[in-house]
Amino acid sequence: MFESYNNILNDLEIASHLRSIKNFEHKDGKYIYIDGKKLLNLSSNNYLGFADNEDITEEFLSFAGKKYAFGSASARLLTGTLPVYKELEALISKLFETDATLIFNSGYHANVGINSSLAGIGDVIFSDKLNHASIIDGMQLAKGKFFRYKHNDMENLEMLLKRERNNFKNAVIVSESVFSMDGDIADLVKLTELKKKYNCILVLDEAHAFGVFGEKGLGVCEELQIIKDVDLIVGTFGKAIGSMGAFVTGKKVLIDYLINKARSFIFSTALPPINIAFSKWIIENKLPYTYDDRMAMLNLGRKLGSESHIIPVIVGENDKTLELSNILYKNGYFTLPIRPPTVPQGTSRLRLSLTTDIIDKDLECLKNLIPVYSRRLLKQ
Template sequence: MPHNNIDLYSEQLDFLRNENQYRVLKSSTGYNFINFSSNDYLGISTNKVLLKEFLSKTDLDKTQFGSCASRLMTGNYEEYFQLEELIAKAYNKENVLFFNSGYHANIGILPAISKKGDLIISDKLNHASIIDGLKLSPADFTRYRHNDIEHLKSILEKKAHLYNNIFIVTESIFSMDGDIAPLKELVELKKRFETFLYVDEAHALGTHGKKGLGICEALGIIDDVDFIVGTFGKTMNSIGAYVACSRVFKEYLVNSMRSFIYTTSLPPINIKWNLHVFPYIMQADKEREALFNNIKLLKELMSYSGLSIPSETQILPIIIGDSGKTIQLSDYLFKKGFIIMPVRPPTVPKNSSRLRISMSASHTENEIKSLTSNLLDCDLQQ
């Protein structure tokens, strides 16, 4: 029997094709389409004024475009300290630690801080990066039904006395449904059972809160959350992520987090851009207002035709169900000039394939009206 049977992989690819779960890489350049699949919630990617301001104050001749080492070797530039201090001050947290991406953060933090004898309790619909972190952790883990406080409470009542440290983990805005976690109730349970609370604010950073710091800020619970994760790869049109936490946890992560220790750091040019754009999103009140006006408009236009979208955030899913039909609808909209990518299993549960609309402050009223009209025509043609 051969031990290098490539046919097994070809068969699996055929299976994915038959299940309408096969994926291909498509170019995002060279097209003049209206993008409703981007995480560019405040329109920063098209903000030429912001970019020109950055370039005018950045001496490119003295800026490195590569770091050549990890942060613990020679890749820890002064810009990193400046950025971490800036973010920590914004949150009024003791410390912030910066990472290469949200994925690096979520696959590394939990495995580093949890041990055998600990328990991680994760929302059922948490992002794949969190799930991967759970699998890498030496701790036990279980999942509670999505946003189900009573189920989480029952798990804590049954199991809390069996473990040392317990970590409750959730996103604040869930990436596929656009719904918001019951964070105040989670804080109450955290206090009652004396656990740690870990909140991923990836999709709330920039869009929610007076300073755009997320749902924790909007609810006034920043001080009650032990680990707040934010990412620069979405609203801020950049790259990188961070965790706002205590001094002890930052030092512990620097000494134990494998996805932090064993990776080349981001180039200083990226960190300089982050230093430029983070203060901008904290003052982007007009952009946040425009974003939520756009959300309201699309929901109203869709509701006039009998289609309700329950999400109150910038992530507005239209559940289709069948993967094949979802692909057909996405292709139809693409021909009409709109990019709305189909989201299918395993990213979402079986029979819940969807068109995931991501709203931006930069979308115009005419673009939203045109999208709505084509969406409704699209449904009529299926």
């Protein structure tokens, strides 16, 4: 009965595609320990170090005491919602100066809920080809149609809009701001122009930019001062904020619509109150003091040839990517190989992500090791 599954796993292994979960023994700031070996962690989304900082945990727990429970026990629509959820939503709306905000259990839940519900029968979504799997999964669940435009190619998007827009009722354009696997940034100004010209709803996923870009840490839209031109902005609490969950903020009618139609919101137990309180506490008490560190991290990323703190080292073949990852491992660097379907075929890579405690000197040896393998070299 299980033979076909086993065969698939064997095929994955032969193609250097098989995934397994790596076990850490211990984490300590920018370092992780595996098999007694100390490694610089270049695979973390804990960009500001809030997720596993003992001092922060202690400070938060002394503030929180026993006020917040570790379970919510139900979905919010089913049995109502405690004040802390509304407080976090109000905080996000205030920071972004938007009408309304809704918390989801994760960025995955948010993107699946938004994209599956906004495009009903007769509607359409235009999505960047390299958008995250959660956006793709949402579109696949939608009753409407979707088109994927070439990555960050505004001419290709406009060609599709010209050809298709008038065949549909509602139209949505969806893009990440900082692309999770490439570290490049969408042409957000052009996206806002096109959304106005073709009467579309613009949804931007700032998962990797929220907590990193902008003076207040709200993301690339804050930096470009275009928050008001975007209909819905998605941000996650699980990356730079070091917590768990996500929000979508923007036009009230769309938020009310999501409360009624986004099944990943309606049919899932809400995050624990303690977790909501932690996200709110970090955003209010810690994020405002991170500006200089965030800018230093972004500058280091730019020095290494990226537009952000995420640096792709595109190798191409799966086996070569695994080989490079192993060489780096032996030299004290923890980098995970990223392979299809996470990235397109033939573009397997190492995705290096910086955190604010990593400095240039930490990467010296890595810079010497990488160019031999990589088609797209790190800037020397």
